Amino acid sequence: MQNQFQVRQEMCDVGHRIWMRGYCAGNEGNHSVRIAEDRVLCTPTGVSKGFLTPDQITVVDMNGKQVDTHNKMKRTSEVLLHLQIYKARKDVKAVVHSHPPHATAFAMANIPIPEGIHPEAEVFLGKVPMAKYTTPSYKELGESVVALITKDTNTVMMGNHGSVCFDTSLISAYYKLEILDAYCRILLLTRQLGKINQLSQQEMVDLLKVKEKFGMPDQRLACAPTGCIGADNQPFLAGFDAPTQSVCACRSDGHIESTGPVITEDKLEDLVQKMTDQIMAGLR
Numbered sequence: 075m076q077n078q079f080q081v082r083q084e085m086c087d088v089g090h091r092i093w094m095r096g097y098c099a100g101n102e103g104n105h106s107v108r109i110a111e112d113r114v115l116c117t118p119t120g121v122s123k124g125f126l127t128p129d130q131i132t133v134v135d136m137n138g139k140q141v142d143t144h145n146k147m148k149r150t151s152e153v154l155l156h157l158q159i160y161k162a163r164k165d166v167k168a169v170v171h172s173h174p175p176h177a178t179a180f181a182m183a184n185i186p187i188p189e190g191i192h193p194e195a196e197v198f199l200g201k202v203p204m205a206k207y208t209t210p211s212y213k214e215l216g217e218s219v220v221a222l223i224t225k226d227t228n229t230v231m232m233g234n235h236g237s238v239c240f241d242t243s244l245i246s247a248y249y250k251l252e253i254l255d256a257y258c259r260i261l262l263l264t265r266q267l268g269k270i271n272q273l274s275q276q277e278m279v280d281l282l283k284v285k286e287k288f289g290m291p292d293q294r295l296a297c298a299p300t301g302c303i304g305a306d307n308q309p310f311l312a313g314f315d316a317p318t319q320s321v322c323a324c325r326s327d328g329h330i331e332s333t334g335p336v337i338t339e340d341k342l343e344d345l346v347q348k349m350t351d352q353i354m355a356g357l358r
């Protein structure tokens with residue numbers, strides 16, 4: 075088990091990675107580690123996560139009261155969000171809140187992170203819910219996040235804001251953040267290619283079974299055979315030239331197919347005009 079100095083050191087190391095990877099600019103973001111029933115170490119406000127030192131880490135109780143009164147640094151105001159997550163999930167030992175650019179783009183556009191596309195994201199993140207926008211540092215922010223947390227959840231997006239990842243250790247909560255932003259980056263690149271393939275229901279069932287075997291049960295396994303995974307995918311899929319059907323509207327063998335390009339009214343008008351021109355030219 076780590077002693078408190080090691081935990082503080084690790085919080086600085088993780089802060090440095092967050093800053094290096096551009097998940098937080100300026101003094102943004104915060105992370106915390108629960109070290110005892112009523113004690114949480116959390117990053118201070120007003121400091122870049124890239125330049126944290128162990129003595130700057132603050133100590134709060136479960137009500138958010140800073141208990142290390144000698145510390146010149148003040149705890150982050152967003153620790154209230156962290157504490158609400160700790161209260162909701164006894165197994166959670168660390169929380170990382172960031173503004174990872176690729177994932178946050180989805181939060182800005184209010185597009186839910188799609189599911190049933192990337193095996194890595196399915197295994198390590200699972201379903202990533204999106205909370206409605208609320209004012210940062212208000213207790214409503216934590217309430218909106220906690221309302222979406224099930225026993226399987228480890229990552230929640232916050233509308234027009236960023237992400238919050240949590241797990242049984244700081245490093246694994248941080249890895250969730252890395253995986254989230256890498257996944258969203260891949261999604262945005264896929265969108266540039268204009269075409270996307272969703273996993274079939276059977277492929278999702280197989281994947282979630284493997285996940286369960288690795289000790290990560292996923293409630294969606296019960297839903298996979300009926301095809302409700304991907305029910306929130308439409309806002310993301312709608313951005314493709316050739317919209318892909320939702321998982322629910324699958325072919326009988328469970329494979330998802332592109333419906334092909336949709337002819338918009340403008341294109342239709344254009345087409346009719348071209349045909350008319352050709353007919354008129356033929357008549358002449």
Ligand SMILES: [Zn+2]
Pocket residue numbers: 102103171172173210235236
């Ligand atoms: Zn924030």
